Amino acid sequence: MKVMVIVKATQSSEAGELPSTELLEAMGKYNEELVKAGIMQAGEGLKPSSEGKRVTFSGKDRAVTDGPFAETKELIAGYWMWQVDSMEQAVEWVRKCPNPMPQESDIEIRPLFEIEDFAQNDPDGTIAAHEDGLRQKLAMRSCTVQPYLFFSGRCEEALDFYKEALGATVSYLMRFSESPDPVPDGMLQPGFENKIMHASFSIGKMSLMASDGCGESTTFDGFRLALSVSTEEECNRAFAALADGGTIDMPLVKTFWSPRYGMVTDKFNVGWMVMVAADVQ
Structure with missing residues (x-):
């Protein structure tokens, strides 16, 4: 079941008094325990009602009242959302x-209402289906999509290349020989035991993942990575670095959407679009 845990306001919280360092540390440790236990889903502290507003509904009329609000015992100073048994x-x-x-x-x-609690007023499940669709949309808004590149035995070489060419930073790297679970017999091509099973790296603000795969050949067809930089000088440098050992598919030119734009396929057969942001001249 899901519950909201409500911290009621007091005179000190309504006065805007901040919690002590000791209390902040204690609450931080408590929240850590909640997270480790899989209980806490969200939680925030609220500023005093003097910084809030209240909207009163009366038929079609709406009246807005500025805080503070007098009923301290009815106000809240913070909350958690928990998933409990x-x-x-x-x-x-x-x-x-x-x-x-x-x-x-x-x-x-x-406790929070569950959609099942309204079943008697939703006999055909139309409202429940609509709410479930909204939940799915909300869940997808927090998802991430990351490119995962397979280099067929050249992953370490590729990572070193992107470090030099684009200032890539590798945040995690695991080899097949370091896997907590043994690799199934016959899965790896001979000689791949010390190849990269998984790596996470970043180029600028973008996070990517990479692997050597299990030995099968891979291609990077049907997509390109779009690299946007802030200056034409940096665009020229990055383009030339990626083209070293690769193929220039479209030289850098001025376009209607960018003062500098070109396409290149690097020596690992990864396609790139390199450009200067359109609002930079």
């Missing part, structure tokens, strides 16, 4: 929480 488990975790305020305080636990 039961209300009893939530209570046990709240009992472990440091007192979030310098004075006596309250933490309230409220």
Whole structure:
């Protein structure tokens, strides 16, 4: 079940008093325990109601009131979203929480409605299907897509090349011989035991992944990596570096979308589009 754990406001939180260093450290350790246990899904502290607004609904009318709001006991100073097995488990975790305020305080636990709770008012499941679609859209908004490049035994050479040519930074590298699980018999081509099983690297703000694969040949057809830089000088340098040992597919030229743009396939057969950002002259 999912619950919201609500930290009720106090006079000190409404006065805008910040928690002490000791309390911040204690809450940080507590949140770490929640994360490790798979309980915590989100959590934030709220600024005092003096910095907030309240919208009152009356039929079609809407009235906006500036904070602060007088009912301190009805206000909240922060919250967590937890995934728990039961209300009893939530209570046990709240009992472990440091007192979030310098004075006596309250933490309230409220279970969230599940779509199944509304089944009697949604007999054909139309509303449930719509809500499920919205949840999927929200989940996909936080996903990432990263290129994963297979170099058929030349991964380490490629990483060294991108370090030199584009200032790539390798953040993780594991060889097949270092795998926690043994590689299945017959999966690797002979001589690939010490090749790269997986690597993560970044070029500028973009994260990529790479591997030698298991020995099968690979191609990089049907896509190119688009590299945008800030100056024409850097564009010329990066293009020339990538073209070293590779093939220039389109020389650098001025286009309507960029003052400098060209296409090159590097010596590992990875295709690139190199350009200067359109708003840079």
